[in-house]
Amino acid sequence: MSTSFPPAPSLHEIKEAHHRILPFIHRTPVLTCQGINRLVKAELWFKCENLQKVGAFKARGATNAVRSLDSGQLRKGVATHSSGNHAQALSWTARLAGTTAHIVMPTNSNRVKVDAVKEYGGLITFCEPTLESRETTLNTVLQETGAVEIHPYNNLKIIAGQATSTVELLQEKKDLEIVMAPVGGGGLLSGTALACHYLSPGTRVIAAEPTGADDAYRSFTQRTLIPSVDPDTIADGLRTSLGSLTFPIILALVTQILTVQEESIVLAMRLLWERMKVIVEPSAAVPLAALLEGHAGLRGKRIGIILSGGNADLDHLPWNL
């Protein structure tokens, strides 16, 4: 990798991450669905991270980050702010490693995700749903506990961990023309892009994002990091801003960021439930939503899609709202 390339995990570091986390995570299946292929006129391979431990790809990055700590660091615990799946993943993997996760969560977090963090043994401190309140509250927690902060995405160990999902996808399906992932903070997307860059350089990486939270699209287009302000989308995992580490990787390696309407997200989510028989949360349905909207360049292609998570609230399904 040339010296002008932004700081990023090397192929060796991604392989090490994969080796490190393998005893703890699921090797998730890659599913196909002819009915959906016919509908979107493309050939899709879905990497089912919704079937991952804690119901999301976040188990990969969190496990890599926690298992990379030395015993002295581990003893004091780990801490983070997260709207949901990273919080669950960190709580789960911290307990498995014999330590404690301190979780700062906004008060408007999805109930299912809050309950899950508690069940996995995470210690929750609630804060206002603003980036400022999250950061202030987290700093207080860090000072009080001496815990190590594990940022949900702006962390090279996290990025390396998230890359391993695409490593497995490319092992299973070698000739993908495109890999698609949703983009929130960019941990999954930057990891996906790195894995393709190293292992299948001919494969283009295309991200998808809700129009109501299109900070990544705008940042990508204007080549400057624009924070997410008042995001308005059902895809609660994608409301965050890109990070100083994830954005440069995305700028360097991602081909395109597509934006999609809320109605398409709900339609794509329902399609995955009804036809592929898997539970996905709204964020995970965003790449398929882009296919349903018929964006140019996707038709007829062999496309891998990372289904990022499955932590949906069964009592509040979007098609019943």
Place this chain on the structure above:
Amino acid sequence: MSTSFPPAPSLHEIKEAHHRILPFIHRTPVLTCQGINRLVKAELWFKCENLQKVGAFKARGATNAVRSLDSGQLRKGVATHSSGNHAQALSWTARLAGTTAHIVMPTNSNRVKVDAVKEYGGLITFCEPTLESRETTLNTVLQETGAVEIHPYNNLKIIAGQATSTVELLQEKKDLEIVMAPVGGGGLLSGTALACHYLSPGTRVIAAEPTGADDAYRSFTQRTLIPSVDPDTIADGLRTSLGSLTFPIILALVTQILTVQEESIVLAMRLLWERMKVIVEPSAAVPLAALLEGHAGLRGKRIGIILSGGNADLDHLPWNL
């Protein structure tokens, strides 16, 4: 196999069936869930036939039956009466084989299943929801079309096909103490029992059935085939009676049939959705319901469970009724 054994597919015929259907079906994943294991205090491996083509194990048997016909038979089409998943499976596999499926369905069939049959190209004739009306209507269809009847379960090719799910499960997980399956007409259960008998004779087969449709339990206990009369259960795939071919195999090879309450079925279904992130229909949740009810002999065991299907109606979820 001794001469006193009832008519049943041989191991060779089951292996032939597997070879015959492999190009057309999914090799479905086997999933595990630590959260569910902790809850029921057993180690479970779920064979996900809900992720099978047409969303149910029925794709296996129907494909084996249709692909075993000669070209003259195939030309005239196939026909069946079915409350749902077999109808979808036969329609799907008939079209794939270049022929037509004539489907007799009761008027009270699940809407999702009726729509799916139409989408797969099946030609539906509706009848009253009684066994008599089904059979009379089917006979008319058979006379008019010259089609070959493919019974949903009382057919050795169907039984051999359904056995292949357990063949794959046992390939993946060799030391199961118990395999569990739901029982309706007994096609899946007899196939499951045969596969264990041939390939893992130390593995016991335990069936589960709704208390509101406990004809298999009563038949098994009294060792005489008692038809299902006015079954009352949410598990719409399990309302049928055992058949003259499936019942003797079940009597010979199944260890036990457990009955479960409706509330346990709904709880188990929701648990699989919420924790394992897969869509299952009520029938598929019946074995886990038996575990939730704490039936003796299951605790602490290594248990394979066939998740039979995923064709749930997303607009009428049982926890919203």
